[in-house]
Amino acid sequence: MDIKQLNALLAVAETGSVTRAAQVLHLVQPAVTRQIRALESELGVPLFERSRNGMIITEAGEVLVDHARRAVAELERARAAVRADPGMVRGIVNVGLLDSVTDLVAEPLVAALARTHPDIELHIFTAFAGHLRRWLYDGELDLALLFGVADPSAITVYPVAREKLWAVAPREAGLDPQQPIRFSEVAAHPLVLPTRGNALRTLVDEAAARAATEPQIGVQTNSARVLKQLVAAGHGWTVLPAVCLMDELTSDALSIAPLNDPAATRDLVLATPRTARPTPAVEAVAAALMHLLHRAVATGTWPSVSWNADGPNGAIHER
Known part of the structure; x- marks a missing residue:
């Protein structure tokens, strides 16, 4: 062979x-x-x-x-790695991104690395958190930005940020981004949600349990874009993390408001396999990714997020 x-x-x-x-x-x-x-x-x-x-x-x-x-x-x-010149950061890095954050960081990450580390060959994979975790366990990814890590025994995780969940409704509902809404008010309407087994759906189910409500669920899909399209067309309301709603904050296609539930959040982490020591190329990609995320939080591009990392870069080799 x-x-x-x-x-x-x-x-x-x-x-x-x-x-x-x-x-x-x-x-x-x-x-x-x-x-x-x-x-x-x-x-x-x-x-x-x-x-x-x-x-x-x-x-x-x-x-x-x-x-x-x-x-x-x-x-x-x-x-x-063998062909790299001494002092030069070079190599192939397979990085996984949540589908919901690709619009925020994918192109800026490519652009940043092209300027600072042009000899790094970046492979970007997008998926839901469950798929990214499995690819990390299998060694197919060097690095991944994900959430919902209940058992970190096979991977090393580094805190990034805590993100609030938002209610998303048709434009005529008139939700106010400055006025939080209770989940019970959201559940009074038919919902379009991710399918069971999706980490975001688990967070929504937990919010429903805290509110002691039994939502009426119509359509289910694991695409945030499809969820927003269905809501805009009047098929129901949904719940999404803030990163999925950056455009909606400045447009009138939908009406949105943060959930009035302190526990309705998701914790994003940067994760690497425990079985492999991060290479200089992986560390460089991690630092660039963390810098982009921190800048998005600091400028308000990424709304309703609290930064959990130790610093703006959160370089993995420093931990």
């Missing part, structure tokens, strides 16, 4: 076709076929089922793909 075979495996799994995989890898089709067959011969199990519709990965193939993806990523990071 070698790196060429693993690359062939990943390319076929992603494209579903030996022909397309060969194009991606800039190889001839027979070469890719030989590499897949060599892997299957070595392991003694089929990795794909051949069909008229392409290559369908088997259960054994899916297991190997998971391991191969991590192995190839580690080799790429090692290659970048």
